[in-house]
Amino acid sequence: MxxxxxxxxxxxxxxxxxxxxxxxxxxxxxxxxxxxxxxxxxxxxxxxxxxxxxxxxxxxxxxxxxxxxxxxxxxxxHPVVQKAIQQVWEQQGTSSFGATHPLELEMAQELAGLYPSFEEVRFTNSGLEATLFALRLAMAYTGKTHIAKFEGHYHGAHDHVLVSVNPTFDRFGDQTSPASVPESLGTPDYYLQHTVVLPFNDWDACEKIMTEKKDQLAAVIVEPMQSGYIPADRQFMKNLRQLTDNLGIILIFDEVKTGFRVSLGGAQDYYGVTPDLSALGKVVGGGFPIGVVGGKRRLLEMCSPLRSRNRQEVVFHSGTFNGNPISLAAGLATIRYLQEPxxxxxxxxxxxxxxxxxxxxxxxxxxxxxxxxxxxxxxxxxxxxxxxxxxxxxxxxxxxxxxxxxxxxxxxxxxxxxxxxxxxxxxxxxxxxxxxxxxxxxxxxxxxxxxx
Ligand SMILES: Cc1ncc(COP(=O)(O)O)c(C=O)c1O
Incomplete structure (x- = not known):
């Protein structure tokens, strides 16, 4: 044509x-x-x-x-979003504290209600930062150095996951053991060597690769619905949860697209599967920049400053606009509105x-x-x-x-x-x-x- x-x-x-x-x-x-x-x-x-x-x-x-x-x-x-940000100006008087404020806890509570896997959370400014931070938590917790992602899945523009997102057929290798193909110029070889690529919805091949690499793999990160619209088979998802548990690999659901969209509780609600960590973004900011990492307390606690006075024993996480009241108020207004009967x-x-x-x-x-x-x-x-x-x-x-x-x-x-x-x-x-x-x-x- x-x-x-x-x-x-x-x-x-x-x-x-x-x-x-x-x-x-x-x-x-x-x-x-x-x-x-x-x-x-x-x-x-x-x-x-x-x-x-x-x-x-x-x-x-x-x-x-x-x-x-x-x-x-x-x-x-939307009027409820406009009203919410107007209220922040009127009541809090600022777009960013760069410090603790009550809306942070309100959002954490709201999210824990919809996403029961969220024992603790941290806020970021984008989906990119959320997946990067989730992977860092997993690597710190397990002490392992590699991650696995699925061919064709996008997790934001950072090196570890900017691999085999849209690989060309002349480079993507065998169907059952896909090659790690850089998505961008300027990707250091380190990331290609430390990112294992899995074939989505092919359980036998995934099981083989993950079992072989279990001692290196800190985490498997997945878009539960590839590109937001190609669902994982239900049995595939169950198997993935079980095997990652058995092998001591952290399972991360990247719900930046699927969160609030496939169900208010995301793909984890749709599948009835509890990931160890999840990344949210997009909708949860009500039209303003945001990212969220939520999940198991023992993983999130890796970044708690209360964990140790020795910074070497704590996962670093910070960001000037993390948890800013505008994004949180807009997001809260959106989520609450969506929950109306x-x-x-x-x-x-x-x-x-x-x-x-x-x-x-x-x-x-x-x-x-x-x-x-x-x-x-x-x-x-x-x-x-x-x-x-x-x-x-x-x-x-x-x-x-x-x-x-x-x-x-x-x-x-x-x-x-x-x-x-x-x-x-x-x-x-x-x-x-x-x-x-x-x-x-x-x-x-x-x-x-x-x-x-
Ligand atoms: C599944 C998924 N993860 C992560 C990201 C990155 O989010 P952001 O664009 O907010 O950095 C996106 C963005 O489209 C996404 O769809």
């Missing part, structure tokens, strides 16, 4: 975004503050957002399914309604599209094959998905090309209908290309 006509049309409709991107490139490397934000021919520049909607510089409106990479579970500028269930129900509608339209227009996900996240796949891990995604018709994304943007739906879809409380019946109308028009246009 030739994408150039889609790109040409995209460009013609967005002269202001195009001009802005040209200018931005002069001072901002590549014009973006995150490589994942770039796509061809240039990313849209947004001027405004409200509720479930984004508005670009050229005056186009879009139903937003990116939602700042899933962080905005209540949509843009029927709210989360209704959002899940709307997500299903949208997915069912997409399936029905795909059938009607004969385009090979299906959706996959749990709770309030899903992705649109362009393959009929079963997808259980990173390598299965190779069956996707990449260009077909891209063409669909350009068409959807044309018809007022934005998820960012190739990205998953996240819903928010602000996605009501009107937004769902507008999205289905956009899918229908896009499928009608795609139909000609698919059969051509």
């Amino acid at each position: 030739n994408l150039s006509s889609f790109q040409q049309h995209y460009r013609e409709k967005r002269p202001k975004s195009a001009a802005f991107f040209e200018q931005a490139q002069m001072l901002i490397a590549g014009g973006v503050n995150g490589n994942l934000r770039y796509y061809q021919p240039f990313p849209i520049t947004f001027a405004q957002a409200r509720d479930a909607w984004l508005y670009d510089l050229d005056g186009h409106a879009y139903v937003d399914y990116l939602l700042s990479y899933g962080a905005l579970l209540l949509g843009h500028g 029927g709210r989360f269930a209704s959002l899940v129900q709307r997500t299903h309604q949208l997915r069912d509608g997409i399936h029905e339209l795909a059938r009607q227009y004969r385009v090979p599209v299906k959706t996959m996900g749990v709770g309030t996240i899903f992705n649109v796949l362009t393959t009929e094959a079963e997808v259980r891990n990173y390598r299965d995604l190779g069956a996707n018709r990449h260009e077909l998905r891209l063409a669909l994304d350009y068409l959807l943007m044309d018809h007022g739906v934005y998820s960012k090309p190739l990205n998953r879809f996240s819903l928010s409380d602000a996605h009501g019946p009107a937004e769902i209908q507008a999205t289905l109308d956009a899918f229908e028009k896009s499928f009608a246009a795609l139909g000609q290309h698919v059969t051509a």
